[in-house]
Amino acid sequence: MALLIYVDDILVEGTDSHQITKLKQFLDKTFKIKNLGHLNYFLGLEVYRTSEGLNLCQRKYALEILEENGFLDAKPAQTPITARKKLTSLEGTLLDKPEQYRRLIGKLLYLTNTRPYISYAVQQLSQFVDKPRNTHLMAAHRILRYIKGSPGKGLFYPACSQIKMQGFSDSDRATCSVTRKSITGYCIYLGQSLISWKTKKQVTVSRSSSEAEYRALASTVCEIQ
Incomplete structure (x- = not known):
């Protein structure tokens, strides 16, 4: 079971519904909480559940x-x-x-x-x-x-997906015209679910496109590990 807490908003998730119920009873007894049921809206994030999966x-x-x-x-x-x-x-x-x-x-x-x-x-x-x-x-x-053009676009996490981790990386060499630093980009999938991504300027200047690609790949490997 895990709790995500932001000021006075709390998300509870877990694999044992009985334990979740006991936790909510304990929190209500201690702090007098308001149970809003299944997650629908949290800090600007909208959550929609169907039998096919979860949409954010x-x-x-x-x-x-x-x-x-x-x-x-x-x-x-x-x-x-x-x-x-x-x-x-x-x-x-x-x-x-x-x-x-x-x-x-x-x-x-x-x-x-x-x-x-x-x-x-x-x-x-x-x-x-x-x-x-x-x-x-x-x-x-x-x-x-x-x-x-598409204000409701988001991320979809299917209910049934092969548990296979995949990582994709790329770089854009010397993107910054001032510092000549390259950009690292990567995304990590668990099955068909996107679980991590980043676009960031590299710390040092790469002397070639190959070096920029290797730096991007190294960042991706570290994130997977």
Whole structure:
């Protein structure tokens, strides 16, 4: 049995329903808790159960981001980022209200909990939160238009799946035009369920694409272990 606690919200999961019931009775006797039943909504995460499996999404949270930034009626984009677009810290003009950009990027980072396919785009934009420019904000708006096309997308965990662990890694050499550092990307599957993923700038500069690939592979192996 495991408990996930955030301030005064608690999730309980386990394989013994009797033990879970005893725990809830103990917590209610000690703290007077409110039992909301099976998990449906938790910290912006929406959970839907069917006989086929479990679906996680952040539809309500995504729609709130779109509404806050005025993109509910925007034209959807097919991709979260423009292909081969290289953002820099010097191109464009500084924003008058950088806090709005920082707040947007922070919310998009939380949205990657169920939408890993925007991780790379958000990772790129998060590098410019100190001095954001209009070009960075335009790129962030493209992510919003991409989300507009499918606000309810998320992750699906099938009820029946082969217990086989698989890892996939990739790298983008010298992505950063300033530091010449490469990007590591990986995703880990347990059966058909995506359980871990990351997009992150590598710590050191790779001298070749092969070296960048090996660094990405090493990070993936460490995550699997």
